[in-house]
Amino acid sequence: MSARVFEVFRRERAGAPMQHAGSLVAPDARFAEIYAREQYGRRGESDALWLVPREAVDQVDGFVDEFDLKYRRVDGYSIKERLKEARERAGTTPAHAG
Amino acid sequence: MDTRTAEFLEHVQSGGLVEAGDWMPDEYRARLLKFVEMHANSELMGILPERDWILRAPTLQRKLALTAKIQDEAGHAQLLYRIVEDLGKPREAALDDLVAGRSKFHNVFHYPTRSWGDVGVIAWLVDAAAIISQKALLKCSYAPYARIMRKICWEESFHILHGRDVVLTLVTGTPEQRALVQEALDRWWEPLMMFHGNPIPADEDPMIGWRIKSQANEDARQQFLEGYVPQVWELGLTLPDPKLRRLDDGTWSYTEPDWEKLMAVVSGNGPASEERIAFRRLSRADVDWVARTVLAEAA
Numbered sequence: 134m135s136a137r138v139f140e141v142f143r144r145e146r147a148g149a150p151m152q153h154a155g156s157l158v159a160p161d162a163r164f165a166e167i168y169a170r171e172q173y174g175r176r177g178e179s180d181a182l183w184l185v186p187r188e189a190v191d192q193v194d195g196f197v198d199e200f201d202l203k204y205r206r207v208d209g210y211s212i213k214e215r216l217k218e219a220r221e222r223a224g225t226t227p228a229h230a231g
Numbered sequence: 232m233d234t235r236t237a238e239f240l241e242h243v244q245s246g247g248l249v250e251a252g253d254w255m256p257d258e259y260r261a262r263l264l265k266f267v268e269m270h271a272n273s274e275l276m277g278i279l280p281e282r283d284w285i286l287r288a289p290t291l292q293r294k295l296a297l298t299a300k301i302q303d304e305a306g307h308a309q310l311l312y313r314i315v316e317d318l319g320k321p322r323e324a325a326l327d328d329l330v331a332g333r334s335k336f337h338n339v340f341h342y343p344t345r346s347w348g349d350v351g352v353i354a355w356l357v358d359a360a361a362i363i364s365q366k367a368l369l370k371c372s373y374a375p376y377a378r379i380m381r382k383i384c385w386e387e388s389f390h391i392l393h394g395r396d397v398v399l400t401l402v403t404g405t406p407e408q409r410a411l412v413q414e415a416l417d418r419w420w421e422p423l424m425m426f427h428g429n430p431i432p433a434d435e436d437p438m439i440g441w442r443i444k445s446q447a448n449e450d451a452r453q454q455f456l457e458g459y460v461p462q463v464w465e466l467g468l469t470l471p472d473p474k475l476r477r478l479d480d481g482t483w484s485y486t487e488p489d490w491e492k493l494m495a496v497v498s499g500n501g502p503a504s505e506e507r508i509a510f511r512r513l514s515r516a517d518v519d520w521v522a523r524t525v526l527a528e529a530a
Contacts, residue, residue, distance in 0.1 A: 160529030172306050
């Protein structure tokens, strides 16, 4: 006699991503569906749900930027000073405002 | 305080969030669990005063709306007991403690409902007071609770409107209907003023220290007074407190509630405490066979 935890993911509308919404406890998948419809969809707030037994979820975390790979991101580039210098050498004014 | 606890405290105080599987100090877990359990209990017990009026609702529309509100509250209790379970306390233990009087629920659910006027006042003002606390909980350091609060607040906003609609119908009705609202308001004002708890300075409140709560009790009450007293007065209704007025600095003065009385009420000595707990105990025993059957079938 035991119940399982199901993680609930919901989609607000077709085309939107599935997002984690919470969890529920149910004796089996049939009851999980009934509870999920009531707790996560009865106000029309969801277009679809995914029910996943908690033990089926493998969490992966710990993303450490050990090598400071900021050249892969926009905040890895600072061009303001050099752009100013380039314009001065060329004797031009900014092509775009701001 | 050990280093790990100090680091955790620093993390939550600087806006960091905590997930269910994360390490947390025992004190944080214990305080959070007790708080969410009381919230869950309150949703469950909050059904009972309104349940009495489903069969006596004045119109079919009102009956349907009240039933929907009650269904929402049962749903909130389900979501909140899930949080409690993930913090380490099985739902069965929480329900056992509730019917044994070992855990608490909000003061306002320890009072009887005497007329349909009560239904309007509860749905409008009790829910308004509750949503102020609940909105502040959106910033709770425990992320699973904060996420569930988003869903709960979304549903609560309909409850307040429903309550206001009931009150507006009564105050625009016959003198007897108007008197029902006024009489209900006179009885509910004291519990409403107690609802947010006694004033504890924010820097002395461990619940704020752990960032489980982010709003001091008195701030919540002031927000309630500022938001709702003018709305009550504009309907020509009165509130039974001669000291109630807005001061020049924008805060409200009021007669200090009897905080010992509040403690007695939430400890199970309110006018309807015994009856409500007894009813919950009865319903629990009544549906026990359902739980046993579905679990046996699933096994």
